Amino acid sequence: MIIRRFFLKLLWLYRHSFSLVTRGSCRHYPSCSEYALWQFECNTLPRAFGSTFVRILKCNQLFRGGIDYPMIGKPALKPAELSVNTIKYWFVPYQQNYFLIKNFKFKGSQC
Structure with a gap:
């Protein structure tokens, strides 16, 4: 937890x-x-490092670019009260993982 907070x-x-x-x-x-911020908030540290490293390598003229949402292994725990204002990220299932999409109406700071 301390390492995650440091990064x-x-x-x-x-x-x-x-x-x-x-x-x-x-x-x-x-x-x-x-x-990288989304990865470190919602993924394990090794997976966050790996995904962020690959993403930074793809950020050049040899790759097309575009929309590239982070993938996570499993979604975080659900908050006690569910509403558009209490959900920070939306988890969209894809095969065995989930796409992580930010909710722009969120006011808090939890994943």
Whole structure:
């Protein structure tokens, strides 16, 4: 948990300082830093590292880019009260995994 929090802080630092220089240069949606943030919030650390590493490698002119939502192994626990305002991510099943899609109306901070 401490390691996850450390990497989330590093991502926050990158997104609020270094990425201001390169804003809008990512070839994918969500951006690579947002993709990494979602991975580290909702996946195991090894899978988050692996997925983020592959995503960063694909962020160049040799790949097409476009919409590339993160995949997770299993969804997080459901909140006690379910409404559009309490759900941070939507989990869309695909084969044995789930696509992770952000809910833009969410006001909290839990996965």
